[in-house]
Amino acid sequence: MKEYRWAVIGCGVIAKEMAESMNKLGRSFYGVWNRTFEKAEAFAKEYQIPHVYKNVRELIEDTSIDIIYIATPHNLHYPFLIKALNAGRHVLCEKAITLNSSELKEAVMLSQERNVILAEAMTLYHLPLYKKLHQLLQEQTLGSLRFIQMNFGSYKVYDMTNRFFCRELAGGALLDIGVYALSFIRWFLSAAPDQITSQVKLAPTGVDEQAGILLTNPAGEMASVSMTLHAKQPKRGMAAFDKGYLEIYNYPRACQAVITYTEDGHQEIIDLGNSEDSLIYEIQDMETAVSGGENLMHLDYTTDVMDIMTKLRKDWGIVYPEEE
Template sequence: MKKYNWATLGCGVIANELAAAMEKKGEKLYSVANRTHEKAVQFAEKYGIEKVYDNIDQVFEDENVDIIYISTPHNTHIEFLRKALKAGKHVLCEKSITLNSEELEEAINLAKENNVVLAEAMTIYHMPIYKKLNEIISSGKLGDLGLIQMNFGSYKEYDMTNRFFNRNLAGGAMLDIGVYALSFVRWFMTSVPDQVVSQVKMAPTGVDEQAGILLKNKEEEMATVMLSLHCKQPKRGTIAFDKGYIEIFEYPRGQEAVITYTEDGHKETITGGNTKDALYYEVEDMEKTIDRIGDFTYLEYTKDVMQIMTDIRKQWGMTYPEEEK
């Protein structure tokens, strides 16, 4: 494959993992851009990155940049997506890729107009365990899908100024952790859910603190999702078929699943990939897509999930400041 110059826009936790992923490939990030120049310089020194921009817009103007990884807060994504895609850069954007389906549609159209690849950095679509499970399910040995149950609960202190509860930073359970659960549901469901109902508990800041979601598609496959930012839950996914069920823990970056067969109760452990290499798999799939080895972006799934999240928030009457302009 061709060697691509990657730039990171943002230098937080995910950017550090991206730098480590590039090192696993035997490469380095080409450049770094960040709102705070001093942090960008420190990041570059840490990973031996040669190029640091004085201001963010220079990354879009740099003709040597092939791919930009955006890992800034959710509400800034569309601004940077517009600039990057119009500049002809391929973009891998941290989840949630945009605030809503309208912004995503705009970004997708820009990518098409400029003949570049756009993808969401959703680990579930790239971890080897999920591709392996799909092969097992497609073989028919588990029978027909009936029900998916998803849990994701993290305990965050009631600090209404941090990003999890901050409406001005697109906080809330849906965009932060719900996107994982719904992407899992979409990955395994035969078609997109067309019936969705939900309940929500709002935080004092006006973002969703806790939610329960029920989904069903035209095949009558069903799913339940329980989310919370203030109640710890196991990150567990259960996929139930008529001949057995699959359990996978720590599913956002899963590497092991257990199948229990209905007839005799025996168990089978399936392994694939490594949790710590999550960003490496994303980088590999992105580059393979650009090289036209195949389409590994699963952008249609991203669209489906974003539409579900957008519709649910409309049901709740919950908006972000950027959506009220």
């Protein structure tokens, strides 16, 4: 496979992790742009990136670049990815990929018109553990799925200028941590949910800070989500089937699942992959899709999850400035 040239928009924490993963593969980003040029220069120096762009348009229009990785706050994803797709670049965008289903639908149509790959950087879709579990489900090793229970709690300083609570930066628990829980759920459900109910607590800024969600699909499979920005919870996912249940801790970057079988209570531990290589798996799957190989980016699941989140925010009355 050819070595693709990647460029990154944004220099935050996740961009640094991606740059470190690139370096671990013996490579580096080809270019970088950040709103603050000095920060981009420092980022480039730290991660051996040869090109620093003063204008994001120059990066997007550079035909030397194959793939653009977008690692900005949520509210800037859509305008940057639309520009990148229009320029014929493949795009890997951090989660949540857009603010709503309407934006994502437009982006998907544009990627198809330009014949380029569009994908969300959802780690768990690319981990060896989840690929193995998906195989077990297809083989009916655990029987029919009945219920999924998800927890994700994070303790954030209760400061309304913090991006997690900032309406102008599309803050809130749903787009930041809920997207992981819903992506896990969609991975195991046989079909997207068609019934969605919830309870929410809003922050003073009007974004969601805590919620409970219940989902059911046409097959009668159910799932619940408990999420909060006020208290630590174990990042635990549990999926219950006829023949047993599986548990995964730290599920966004998990490498171990424990299966407990219903008939006799014995347990099976599945260990696959390395949590530290989570973004490497993402890079490799993206490049395989770009090369014309098997597309494992699961844009269909991303679309289903975005539909759920759009419905929830409508129910909660949460509208971001870009949507007004």
